[in-house]
Structures are given as structure tokens and as C-alpha cells.
Amino acid sequence: MTEPMDDTMIPILLGAGFIIVIALVIVFARRQASKEQDVFQRLAADFGWQDVRPLRMIVNGIRGTWNQFPVRLMKQARQKSVPERLVLKVELQSPGRIIITRRFGNQWWNRPMTLFGPSLVTPLALPQPERFWVRSNEPAYVERLFSDARMGELLDENLVERFDRVDLGLSRLEIRRATDESRIKKKLNRPAFEWRADPVYLETVARAEWRLASAIVEQLSLRP
Numbered sequence: 001m002t003e004p005m006d007d008t009m010i011p012i013l014l015g016a017g018f019i020i021v022i023a024l025v026i027v028f029a030r031r032q033a034s035k036e037q038d039v040f041q042r043l044a045a046d047f048g049w050q051d052v053r054p055l056r057m058i059v060n061g062i063r064g065t066w067n068q069f070p071v072r073l074m075k076q077a078r079q080k081s082v083p084e085r086l087v088l089k090v091e092l093q094s095p096g097r098i099i100i101t102r103r104f105g106n107q108w109w110n111r112p113m114t115l116f117g118p119s120l121v122t123p124l125a126l127p128q129p130e131r132f133w134v135r136s137n138e139p140a141y142v143e144r145l146f147s148d149a150r151m152g153e154l155l156d157e158n159l160v161e162r163f164d165r166v167d168l169g170l171s172r173l174e175i176r177r178a179t180d181e182s183r184i185k186k187k188l189n190r191p192a193f194e195w196r197a198d199p200v201y202l203e204t205v206a207r208a209e210w211r212l213a214s215a216i217v218e219q220l221s222l223r224p
Contacts, residue, residue: 036060039199040073043206047214066090068224069217073206075179083163083178086202088209090173092222096138098145100166102159103133126152132159141220148219154212160184166212173216175209 037054040062044052049064049071061074070091078084097118111133112120118135125146126132132155136142145151158164161178178184179202185192190201216222 035199036075036202037062039203039206043073043203043210047210070224073209075202078180083161084180085163085176085178086205086209087174087176088206088213090213090217091171092173092217092224094168094170094173094220094222096141096168097136097170098138098142098166098168099133099135100155100159101133102162102164103131104162128152131156145216145219148215150215151219154208154215157208158212160187166216168216168220173213173222175213177205177209179205 037060040054040060041052044062044064047066049062049066052062052064055061055063055072055074059074059076061072063070063072065071072087072089074087076085076087099112099118101112112135118137121134121136121139121142122129123134123142123146125143126134131152134142155166158175158177159166160183161181163176163178163181165174165176167174167176182192184190184205188201188204190198
């Protein structure tokens with residue numbers, strides 16, 4: 001007949017179980033990060049990046065150069081009200097500022113705050129301009145960008161959620177996209193709930209970002 005378990009053993013066993021669970025979570029996270037890093041490396045090769053190396057931060061991603069432009073692609077985890085996102089950055093020189101987001105209704109509460117930033121403009125060269133909010137301090141610069149007939153389609157492909165944003169500043173171009181929100185999952189035929197991240201899904205978003213970024217650099221003849 002077995003003896004009853006000593007009360008002192010219960011917290012020890014619970015602590016051991018907790019440690020095992022944490023260890024398994026860490027192993028799973030590292031494996032997932034390794035798969036994502038493999039995707040980033042393959043993307044960098046396809047994009048023609050040179051001097052590619054992993055980011056030395058808590059985020060997963062890579063950095064390198066492309067035609068002398070310093071470039072960076074990174075995945076950032078969800079944080080409170082901020083969704084999981086994929087961010088592409090290209091360091092460059094730009095004579096003007098352009099910010100583009102998806103428009104969700106024309107009500108005043110949906111309009112971007114312009115008190116301390118570039119004003120809203122309506123690109124004449126953009127078909128169906130009501131799809132986006134476009135802000136800039138150089139309207140002629142905006143028209144030059146949208147004279148490329150590809151731009152509307154590329155923006156449609158990338159600006160899906162409210163969080164998504166194209167930000168061309170004086171020293172860098174940044175494209176950020178939510179990757180785990182409902183609209184993007186529906187657009188790319190992904191299930192609403194997933195137990196693990198899908199590297200192929202991540203690759204699809206990254207390739208769309210790069211098509212847009214390279215088109216902007218080309219159309220505006222931007223320089224490192």
C-alpha cells in the first residue's frame with residue numbers, strides 16, 4: 001500500500017512542472033524563430049541584398065545593403081494594443097515627407113491628426129483617391145509618386161489594416177504591416193486562429209512590402 005504524498009513535495013512538483021513548461025515554450029519559440037530567420041535569409045537573397053546579417057536585438061530579422069541603401073526587415077511581436085507586425089526600413093535621402101494609410105470612412109474621427117505634421121493632400125494622378133489618406137508637405141512630390149500607375153495597386157496590396165502605414169521621411173522609408181489582424185488574414189486566406197506562425201505567410205507579406213518599397217525608390221529616384 002503506497003504512502004500518501006508528503007505535503008512538502010507538492011510545491012516541489014508544481015515548481016518542476018512549471019520549469020518544464022517554460023523550457024518547452026522556449027524551445028518552441030527558438031525553433032520558430034530559426035524558421036523565420038531562414039525565411040528572412042532567403043528573402044534577402046531574392047531581393048539582392050548584400051552584407052546580410054541578423055539583427056542583434058530581441059526582435060527577429062535581418063539587416064544589409066541594397067544598391068548602397070542600408071535596409072532592415074524585422075518582425076515585432078504583439079505588445080498590448082499594438083499588433084504583431086512586419087517592418088521594412090530603407091535608409092535614404094528624400095526632399096519631402098509622404099505618409100500614406102488606408103482610409104476607413106470619412107468621419108472626422110477617422111481622419112489623421114495633422115496639427116503637428118504634414119497636411120492632407122488628394123493626389124490627382126491616383127484613381128479612386130478616397131481609398132487612402134495621403135499626407136505631405138510637398139504636393140508636387142506626391143503627384144510624382146502617383147504618376148506611376150503601379151502605385152495604387154501596390155498600396156492596396158500593403159495597406160490593409162488601420163495599423164498599416166507607409167512613411168517616407170527625410171532620412172528613411174518605413175513600411176509597417178500588421179500580420180495577425182483579421183483583415184489581413186482574410187485577404188490572404190489564413191485561419192482566424194493559429195497555434196503557430198506560418199513562415200510562408202510571413203514571406204508573402206514581406207515580398208509585398210519589398211515590391212512597394214523598391215517601386216517608391218525607383219519612381220522618386222531616391223538616393224542613399
